[in-house]
Amino acid sequence: MGGASVRGACRQLQRWRRLVVAALTDSAVAVLELMTPAWASWSFTEVHEQAGLAYEHRYDQPTVADWSAGGVAAGDYDRDGWIDLYVVRGDAGPNLLFRNRGDGTFEERGEAAGIAIRGARSVGPVFADFDGDGWLDLFVPALLCENKVSYCDGVRAPRVGAVKLFRNRGDGTFADITEGSGLRFTRDSFSAAGATTTSTVTSISS
Numbered sequence: 001m002g003g004a005s006v007r008g009a010c011r012q013l014q015r016w017r018r019l020v021v022a023a024l025t026d027s028a029v030a031v032l033e034l035m036t037p038a039w040a041s042w043s044f045t046e047v048h049e050q051a052g053l054a055y056e057h058r059y060d061q062p063t064v065a066d067w068s069a070g071g072v073a074a075g076d077y078d079r080d081g082w083i084d085l086y087v088v089r090g091d092a093g094p095n096l097l098f099r100n101r102g103d104g105t106f107e108e109r110g111e112a113a114g115i116a117i118r119g120a121r122s123v124g125p126v127f128a129d130f131d132g133d134g135w136l137d138l139f140v141p142a143l144l145c146e147n148k149v150s151y152c153d154g155v156r157a158p159r160v161g162a163v164k165l166f167r168n169r170g171d172g173t174f175a176d177i178t179e180g181s182g183l184r185f186t187r188d189s190f191s192a193a194g195a196t197t198t199s200t201v202t203s204i205s206s
């Protein structure tokens with residue numbers, strides 16, 4: 001084989017090598033794209049102020065327990081298909097109900113809905129349809145200090161009755177049915193869980 005023939009064969013080999021590398025690269029990219037879940041390309045933009053969700057949660061003289069006294073419930077209380085929010089605020093003001101308008105913004109409806117709790121250390125609220133009528137009701141645990149445990153002594157008076165159960169009337173308002181429900185708590189409640197399928201609301205107290 002002459003020198004010209006050898007150089008020609010080498011060029012041919014180099015072309016084939018480039019083609020093979022390009023094909024393998026394209027295949028590798030395609031495989032990686034197939035292996036990459038859709039959520040990997042998700043991202044979030046912080047929009048709470050534009051959405052109308054600017055609020056304060058605060059305790060003026062916080063006890064150790066107060067540091068855990070917060071929480072948000074999420075649920076479609078008015079059944080319009082959009083998730084609404086109920087937030088607790090401590091000493092900063094009444095608890096708030098943010099109704100989702102469905103356009104990326106919320107309107108505050110706590111007072112109008114009858115669930116703007118004031119003066120309680122509400123904790124971990126939860127929406128659940130406890131009576132099975134198709135409308136999400138609201139259970140709001142709270143710190144009570146009824147037993148004058150150490151973190152309450154001398155700082156705050158007991159707040160019996162701070163735990164609340166509200167029944168959703170289905171017209172945008174709630175009725176406070178705590179008294180007749182039998183839910184009388186004698187110790188602090190730090191969280192709650194609800195299951196709409198079984199129409200039950202369970203509170204975990206300590």
Ligand SMILES: [Ca+2]
Pocket residue numbers: 075076077078079080081082083084099100
């Ligand atoms: Ca809604």
Ligand SMILES: [Ca+2]
Pocket residue numbers: 128129130131132133134135136137168
């Ligand atoms: Ca209900």
